[in-house]
Amino acid sequence: MAGEQWSGWLQRCRESRSLVLVIVAIALLLDNMLLTTVVPIIPEFIYDMRHPNATLSQHLDEAVHHGPTTTTPPTTPGCSCAPNNSNNSPLEFILSTPPTDIVLQLLMLQPSVTYTEAEPPTLKSLVTDPYIILAAGAITFANMGIAMLEPSLPIWMMDTMSASRWKQGATFLPASISYLIGTNLFGPLGHKMGRWLAALIGLIVIGICLMCIPLAKSIDDLIIPNAGLGFAIGMVDSSMMPELGYLVDIRHSAVYGSVYAIGDVAFCLGFAIGPALSGTLVNTIGFEWMLFGIAILNFIYAPFMYFLKAPPTKEEKKSLIVGDKSSVRYVSYENEEDEHE
The missing domain is CATH 1.20.1250.20 (MFS general substrate transporter like domains)
Known part of the structure; x- marks a missing residue:
């Protein structure tokens, strides 16, 4: 009985145009939110990889107090890891977020192929x-x-x-x-x-x-x-x-x-x-x-x-x-x- 109720509720949800519209809108929102969240931190992430002895935040602090500078700290050739020892870097947090972008779509959306004349x-x-x-x-x-x-x-x-x-x-x-x-x-x-x-x-x-x-x-x-x-x-x-x-x-x-x-x-x-x-x-x-x-x-x-x-x-x-x-x-x-x- 419970299975039939669940199946009927799921079918009604799948037939609801409003709910499908909301799911698609949320998917597009999360997709663009991920893009706009990653883009601003990429320069800092790459800068910290290339300059392990001085992070970008230190560079900015020096620029605020002493004005923009054209000199950069010495780089470490071949450095391929993030300089910070923190386990909660912004990029790692974003990449570890579970795709909850998918569960709604799998439950509600039923893609199918339709043939036309x-x-x-x-x-x-x-x-x-x-x-x-x-x-x-x-x-x-x-x-x-x-x-x-x-x-x-x-x-x-x-x-x-x-x-x-x-x-x-x-x-x-x-x-x-x-x-x-x-x-x-x-x-x-x-x-x-x-x-x-x-x-x-x-x-x-x-x-x-x-x-x-x-x-x-x-x-x-x-x-x-x-x-x-x-x-x-x-x-x-x-x-x-x-x-x-x-x-x-x-x-x-x-x-x-x-x-x-x-x-x-x-x-x-x-x-x-x-x-x-x-x-x-x-x-x-x-x-x-x-x-x-x-x-x-x-x-x-x-x-x-x-x-x-x-x-x-x-x-x-x-x-x-x-x-x-x-x-x-x-x-x-x-x-x-x-x-x-």
Whole structure:
């Protein structure tokens, strides 16, 4: 009897859309919380590995009392362990947190494969679609700027502002809050004003905010540029992800798995290229010119969003192809008549 009650309760929970929505939202929240928690402490973690005789906190204390310094303590070659003897380092605590990210999902969610009458578009046809590539590229360039900032901004703040640990982490808070506002606001608003226009404006605002960040002299000066950056990224993401689904609807068939996978790949590509290039670019051209460069790329890419204003539909593509074939046949027929005469 108890087993039947448990089974009935579990089935009702699985049929509840609200509960499923809450579980997915919590999963996304924890995923992004883990990312934003790890990013600010990575520079200190690596610094302590490379400088076992003087931790970053000591370096910051000296910088606060004596001003920024360019000298660093001698390093120990080949050191591959954390310098602190504490067993509760931030990274170890995060990695040891049990994935409670999974128990809810296993209990409630029942993924299954559904078959539809429409033939799904091939991945090749989606990847070669220029309009899908334009939308995916906007997601990549929009997120590349913040991805470059995450590993380099805390170090730049240490060098120029002698920023403490909590300031290094708190500087990303305005971007996170404004991103939440931007994604919720421009979901419906982007549909009314035109998703292409929302993405175009978003890319321009991203470029402006990136160019303003190196001008900051204190953490207070970073609030507005970071908030504008998060808001503009939200504009682009919340506009281009639905645009990918719309492009599949009008140009292929209404099967969305592959195209949303392309959107996720574009998002991940921005967060892969950004940190990978950040360290090299900061060492070669400097923090300021790195941000100016990615800002210019956003400015250059923004006008291409106009091509998404009225993309041709599947029927228009077919009509164009048939028209081209008919014109070819007509020209061939005239050539045959000329040769006959």
